[in-house]
Amino acid sequence: MRELHGKPRHRRRRTALVTGAPxxxxxxxxxxxxxxxxxxxxxxxxxxxxxxxPAAAPAWADDAADGFASVHAQGQKGTYGGxxxxxxxxxxxxxxxxxxxxxxxxxxxxxGTIAVDxxxxxxxxxxxxxxxxxxxxxxxxxxxxxxxxxVHNVIIRNLTIRDAYRGTWNDKEHDWDAIQMDGAHHxxxxxxxxxxxxxxxxxxxxDTTHVTVSWNRLSDNNKTFGIGWTENAxxxxxxxxxxxxxxxxxxxxxxxxxxxHLYNNYLQDDAGTxxxxxxxxxxxxRTKMVLENSYFKGVNNPVVKDSSAALVRRGNVFSGTSGRNxxxxxxxxxxxxxxxxxxxxxDVPALLKSGAGPRSSLGTAAGARAAGRVLTVAKxxxxxxxxxxxxxxxxxxxxTSRAVIRVAPGTYRETVEVPANKPHxxxxxxxxxxxxTVIVFNNAAGTPKPDGSGTYGTGGSATFAVEAxxxxxxxxxxxxxxxxxxxxxxxxxxxxALRTAAxxxxxxxxxxxxxxxxxxxxxxxxxxxxxxxxxxxxxxxNTDFVFxxxxxxxxxxxxxxKKRWDGTSAGYVTAPSTAAGRKGFLITxxxxxGDVAARSFHLGRPWHAGGDATLDPQTTVRDTVLxxxxxxxxxxxxxGFSWKDDRFAEYRNSGPGAGGPRGDRPHLTDxxxxxxxxxxxxxxxxx
Numbered sequence: 146m147r148e149l150h151g152k153p154r155h156r157r158r159r160t161a162l163v164t165g166a167p168x169x170x171x172x173x174x175x176x177x178x179x180x181x182x183x184x185x186x187x188x189x190x191x192x193x194x195x196x197x198x199p200a201a202a203p204a205w206a207d208d209a210a211d212g213f214a215s216v217h218a219q220g221q222k223g224t225y226g227g228x229x230x231x232x233x234x235x236x237x238x239x240x241x242x243x244x245x246x247x248x249x250x251x252x253x254x255x256x257g258t259i260a261v262d263x264x265x266x267x268x269x270x271x272x273x274x275x276x277x278x279x280x281x282x283x284x285x286x287x288x289x290x291x292x293x294x295x296v297h298n299v300i301i302r303n304l305t306i307r308d309a310y311r312g313t314w315n316d317k318e319h320d321w322d323a324i325q326m327d328g329a330h331h332x333x334x335x336x337x338x339x340x341x342x343x344x345x346x347x348x349x350x351x352d353t354t355h356v357t358v359s360w361n362r363l364s365d366n367n368k369t370f371g372i373g374w375t376e377n378a379x380x381x382x383x384x385x386x387x388x389x390x391x392x393x394x395x396x397x398x399x400x401x402x403x404x405x406h407l408y409n410n411y412l413q414d415d416a417g418t419x420x421x422x423x424x425x426x427x428x429x430x431r432t433k434m435v436l437e438n439s440y441f442k443g444v445n446n447p448v449v450k451d452s453s454a455a456l457v458r459r460g461n462v463f464s465g466t467s468g469r470n471x472x473x474x475x476x477x478x479x480x481x482x483x484x485x486x487x488x489x490x491x492d493v494p495a496l497l498k499s500g501a502g503p504r505s506s507l508g509t510a511a512g513a514r515a516a517g518r519v520l521t522v523a524k525x526x527x528x529x530x531x532x533x534x535x536x537x538x539x540x541x542x543x544x545t546s547r548a549v550i551r552v553a554p555g556t557y558r559e560t561v562e563v564p565a566n567k568p569h570x571x572x573x574x575x576x577x578x579x580x581x582t583v584i585v586f587n588n589a590a591g592t593p594k595p596d597g598s599g600t601y602g603t604g605g606s607a608t609f610a611v612e613a614x615x616x617x618x619x620x621x622x623x624x625x626x627x628x629x630x631x632x633x634x635x636x637x638x639x640x641x642a643l644r645t646a647a648x649x650x651x652x653x654x655x656x657x658x659x660x661x662x663x664x665x666x667x668x669x670x671x672x673x674x675x676x677x678x679x680x681x682x683x684x685x686x687n688t689d690f691v692f693x694x695x696x697x698x699x700x701x702x703x704x705x706x707k708k709r710w711d712g713t714s715a716g717y718v719t720a721p722s723t724a725a726g727r728k729g730f731l732i733t734x735x736x737x738x739g740d741v742a743a744r745s746f747h748l749g750r751p752w753h754a755g756g757d758a759t760l761d762p763q764t765t766v767r768d769t770v771l772x773x774x775x776x777x778x779x780x781x782x783x784x785g786f787s788w789k790d791d792r793f794a795e796y797r798n799s800g801p802g803a804g805g806p807r808g809d810r811p812h813l814t815d816x817x818x819x820x821x822x823x824x825x826x827x828x829x830x831x832x
Contacts, residue, residue: 425448434454
């Protein structure tokens, strides 16, 4: 908020907020991700072509597997398929077999429905192949794929493989699988839809190892995913982010598997359907299994282990399950083999419903999160990008599923903007602490723009600006280190660290640090919703350091009061600018403290932006510990508007700065408090 000579003037901020972060480069997304499969398939090979023709390799052809398929072993350095070979587009069974069995590496794009004849035939696949569907159009009907002994470095992605079923549910005669592997190694099975086969959807047999199975939909089948058929305990498999739905058994069944790492899978068995689960995940023989952050809904016998197997469970959710749910023994630590990031188990159903199975376009990194997109950032060049903004630029405009930007520890001195046309973005630090990964810059209102086009406004000063819906940030520090003492010549000292102007913004485990106007929680327009949920975080500042017109919940966080540049203690925690009929700020289960003088800070004041008398600012502080720094009269006027005409209240606070209800300190009644809780603020959004 803007102040001159210690007195706010409501005529300030009449102009729109100006975004100061770099503009997203639309072309970058196309260069990194390529175009939709359908488009590139048609462009590369017109329908009139009589045979497959080589096509330019799309960007996703550089993708490589995560999990155990990424581990260097048996002379193979990870799994990257046919990226070193030509790209061909196929539409017939003959052409698919021709390129799948070739000695040379190929990226084989299946650009339509291919019926397998005779039914049940399993197409043999040779080493160094990527077989991928063109968008959602690539279907293999009535058969599947076979990877024999020694076959390695194979990727099967983005395909629908279906309908070899012969009418016998527990079919003992037809060993017709969607994907069968006998003694293969380094295989990545990713973003496929596998269903309604005569036998298994995936069979990993006879010491097949270094396999990752990720982001697949597996459904409408009896024997879903079997692993083993060997006396040796040598196989290593990673199974993550798969949606098992209406499958009876082998979800998966693992027999004599040296290392089976299962995480973030969703096993769903709805009541009243024609398929009833017999069991969920099964550890047999000498298997060592780690089962993490998965979600089991309605599954009978969700987790089963033999007495000889070891099964370690952690962080899983079991909803409506019954029967055996077992664990025991000592398994292994997956992080000694590869890096991975867990999603919350509670988020898994929604994540997989939106992200599993074939996609209209694929991303550019292995271990894809919800859409085949994980983008890595590291200052030292070990990631795909060296700046956060470059990774944001690489997210395709209009993306419909989540892209995750994982930022390595370090200090990134840059401004970042996530534009409105790039929803579903997560930016997360990969360090052990939110202090490890720091995004910082020092613009302020009045700072000249580098292109000479004027100066930044308050909003444009933001180090990190979020304008896209469904955004998440976690495990980061976002800071504005503008030096007020050295810039007394500037007209304004507003210096925003983080600005949000979007709906469904989740902020978790952050440090947001600045002085004046640290955290701007805004909306994309006066008539637009802008819900924000900030948890487990620190927000640091001194003047109106949480402000804006968003509907925001600040939960289980610390609001740290900071002295001004001249060492004085005086300030305001919140300055809501809420539209009438909307919710403003709810601070709940927090702590407000800092190294400042006693009775020197207000909890808030009403910001009628641009002198708009129709606004109805709101801050509620409840169930929060208030330090002695809070004034006995915690609310104050602003810009000629009385706080008493707006919505400011407390409820059940504690600490030396708390006080009972009186004329200058309104409290909610118990009845009023029941309608001022987190769910009332967030409505149908459940972050």
